[in-house]
Amino acid sequence: MTASQQAGFGFFCQFSYRFFVLIILMLFLSGCAGRLNKASDFFHAGDPQRALSLLEEGDNLGKRNRLLFLLEKGLIFNQLGEYQQSVNQLLEAAKLIDQFEVVSLSEQAGSLITNEWMTRYQGESSERLWVHSYLMMNYLLLGQYDDALVEAKQSLSRLEKNPEALNADYFTRALIALCFANLAEDNDAYLVYRKLADDLPSPALVATDIVAHAERLGMVDEVEKYRPFLSQSFPEGESELVLFVANDRIPLKRPGNVILPPSFRFSFPYYSAEKASWPRINILPHSWSYRPLLSTDLGVVARQALAVRKARIIAKQSIRIATKEAISQSVGNKNDVAAEALVRVALFLLDEPDTRSWQTLPGRLTLVRIPLPAGRHRLQVRLSAYGEFDQVIDLPEVQLRRGQRKFYSVRF
Amino acid sequence: MQTFSWLIKVVLVGLLMLLVAGCSVTTREVGSDEKVIYDEGYHFSDKKAIVDDMATSLLTTYPLLRATDRPVLIVYGIANRTSEHISTSAMTDDMRQALLKSGRVRFVNKIQRSNIEQETSYQYGGNVAAETRIQKARQVGAKYMLTGTLRSIEKKQPRQFRLKKKTLMYYSLNMELTDLQTGLIEWADSTEVIREATKPFIGW
Numbered sequence: 001m002t003a004s005q006q007a008g009f010g011f012f013c014q015f016s017y018r019f020f021v022l023i024i025l026m027l028f029l030s031g032c033a034g035r036l037n038k039a040s041d042f043f044h045a046g047d048p049q050r051a052l053s054l055l056e057e058g059d060n061l062g063k064r065n066r067l068l069f070l071l072e073k074g075l076i077f078n079q080l081g082e083y084q085q086s087v088n089q090l091l092e093a094a095k096l097i098d099q100f101e102v103v104s105l106s107e108q109a110g111s112l113i114t115n116e117w118m119t120r121y122q123g124e125s126s127e128r129l130w131v132h133s134y135l136m137m138n139y140l141l142l143g144q145y146d147d148a149l150v151e152a153k154q155s156l157s158r159l160e161k162n163p164e165a166l167n168a169d170y171f172t173r174a175l176i177a178l179c180f181a182n183l184a185e186d187n188d189a190y191l192v193y194r195k196l197a198d199d200l201p202s203p204a205l206v207a208t209d210i211v212a213h214a215e216r217l218g219m220v221d222e223v224e225k226y227r228p229f230l231s232q233s234f235p236e237g238e239s240e241l242v243l244f245v246a247n248d249r250i251p252l253k254r255p256g257n258v259i260l261p262p263s264f265r266f267s268f269p270y271y272s273a274e275k276a277s278w279p280r281i282n283i284l285p286h287s288w289s290y291r292p293l294l295s296t297d298l299g300v301v302a303r304q305a306l307a308v309r310k311a312r313i314i315a316k317q318s319i320r321i322a323t324k325e326a327i328s329q330s331v332g333n334k335n336d337v338a339a340e341a342l343v344r345v346a347l348f349l350l351d352e353p354d355t356r357s358w359q360t361l362p363g364r365l366t367l368v369r370i371p372l373p374a375g376r377h378r379l380q381v382r383l384s385a386y387g388e389f390d391q392v393i394d395l396p397e398v399q400l401r402r403g404q405r406k407f408y409s410v411r412f
Numbered sequence: 413m414q415t416f417s418w419l420i421k422v423v424l425v426g427l428l429m430l431l432v433a434g435c436s437v438t439t440r441e442v443g444s445d446e447k448v449i450y451d452e453g454y455h456f457s458d459k460k461a462i463v464d465d466m467a468t469s470l471l472t473t474y475p476l477l478r479a480t481d482r483p484v485l486i487v488y489g490i491a492n493r494t495s496e497h498i499s500t501s502a503m504t505d506d507m508r509q510a511l512l513k514s515g516r517v518r519f520v521n522k523i524q525r526s527n528i529e530q531e532t533s534y535q536y537g538g539n540v541a542a543e544t545r546i547q548k549a550r551q552v553g554a555k556y557m558l559t560g561t562l563r564s565i566e567k568k569q570p571r572q573f574r575l576k577k578k579t580l581m582y583y584s585l586n587m588e589l590t591d592l593q594t595g596l597i598e599w600a601d602s603t604e605v606i607r608e609a610t611k612p613f614i615g616w
Contacts, residue, residue, distance in 0.1 A: 105614060106616055183491070
């Protein structure tokens with residue numbers, strides 16, 4: 001064996017060892033994600049309790065997936081009706097998201113020669129908003145209206161940071177307005193409804209609320225402006241039952257790859273173009289009519305949030321490709337072609353797109369507001385996402401005082 | 413050359429010691445009067461300052477200033493209209509305590525009403541000697557109602573190229589004393605806390 005062959009073999013052994021460590025690390029990381037995927041499968045198969053048990057087994061998935069762990073648990077608790085537990089998980093998630101405002105240099109540098117799976121999952125801007133949406137819902141369901149308002153303000157702050165990505169989340173925006181209206185914060189409620197009217201396909205969907213709040217605030221011109229959008233068919237009542245209706249599941253992030261010679265792999269995540277269906281809702285026994293539905297296709301908002309982040313993904317991926325190319329060439333210069341080829345293959349394989357996401361989210365969230373006369377009510381909700389009604393849910397008996405609002409959550 | 417290598421070793425040992433000292437756990441007692449502030453958010457020392465301000469104002473202003481009959485008050489809580497989860501009941505508890513200590517007012521125990529009702533029912537349930545039972549319909553009605561609203565405004569520096577960002581936080585507590593018979597607001601005051609904090613964008 002010549003000296004250069006010996007050097008090449010030495011490098012090969014050293015490299016194999018490092019490569020092996022990296023592969024083990026990748027397997028470990030994908031194993032963590034595997035547990036999250038499995039929990040999501042159990043959840044969507046209608047077994048949230050099993051999904052929760054799986055997530056509560058052993059450790060909490062390490063630092064990198066800690067946010068996902070909290071998000072999934074928060075939503076599972078919400079589905080199980082354990083709203084306070086859900087609040088605890090989601091508040092911790094919100095705290096963690098705040099910490100991500102400080103960019104970690106070591107983490108970013110490490111991810112440049114590997115991939116995004118090595119970094120802590122920080123959540124898409126849409127997921128960061130939905131943490132607060134679910135906190136709002138949980139607090140309203142618990143009757144803690146002051147706390148719901150705190151979350152409404154946090155949601156507004158998220159919306160202001162990323163309007164381009166998040167403005168299509170009509171459900172969350174209507175929920176924010178409802179949190180304000182619920183505590184007679186008429187001016188704030190009016191402002192949210194007014195902005196919604198500009199962004200919705202028709203102002204008629206929120207005209208009733210705008211007129212009501214504008215009247216209380218003495219804004220005569222606004223009342224006159226929105227009165228023509230009022231429809232006689234819109235129901236009115238002394239009190240209100242509000243349903244948070246969730247259906248379908250959010251599209252999963254998929255791996256996308258563009259491969260260029262000699263070994264450039266441009267990897268990126270994307271959401272598949274699935275659409276969540278609109279729910280058909282019938283309130284029994286009297287076919288109570290409800291206000292116009294305000295609904296969000298979460299897939300649309302998630303795709304938009306990812307699209308807004310696209311420029312940053314491309315920039316980072318370009319730096320990663322340049323770094324990996326520099327490493328490959330440096331190895332090639334110091335060793336033989338085989339070593340360079342091996343490094344290129346390893347770095348190529350390592351460049352896996354980060355497809356982590358909050359998987360237990362529904363595909364669509366819809367706000368259903370049913371005006372009712374004050375008194376005792378026992379209602380049934382008939383729901384369907386695809387044509388014929390296929391699910392009937394008995395709501396618990398509700399006693400409504402004049403002007404009171406009560407909240408209930410339904411997922412099908 | 414040897415001196416240089418020795419210098420590097422000293423620097424490395426120094427850095428290591430700094431790192432170890434940074435990792436060690438330390439605890440210390442914090443006095444209730446001490447101001448400990450980590451960021452721009454609401455802190456426990458703010459509560460004390462706010463409560464002291466409001467209690468002093470209430471006791472030194474009309475109508476409580478001239479009241480000689482220890483008027484009865486009821487606390488209807490402070491509404492939290494900030495963007496943080498702040499326990500405002502801790503504020504009203506401390507406020508009530510400070511006012512009671514002055515000996516100039518009395519309070520109806522609103523929170524314990526259902527327990528009082530439960531205990532009264534028990535005493536009239538047949539197990540308690542008639543002569544030791546409390547008398548029904550002898551509770552005292554409140555003359556004044558104490559309410560308030562805690563608000564906050566947050567201002568962040570706009571996005572631009574820099575390594576740190578500044579946040580300005582403004583808290584204001586407005587309190588009112590309403591005469592329950594007339595519905596008139598007899599006293600109102602407010603206190604403010606304004607704080608600025610700087611946070612880094614980049615960390616290790």
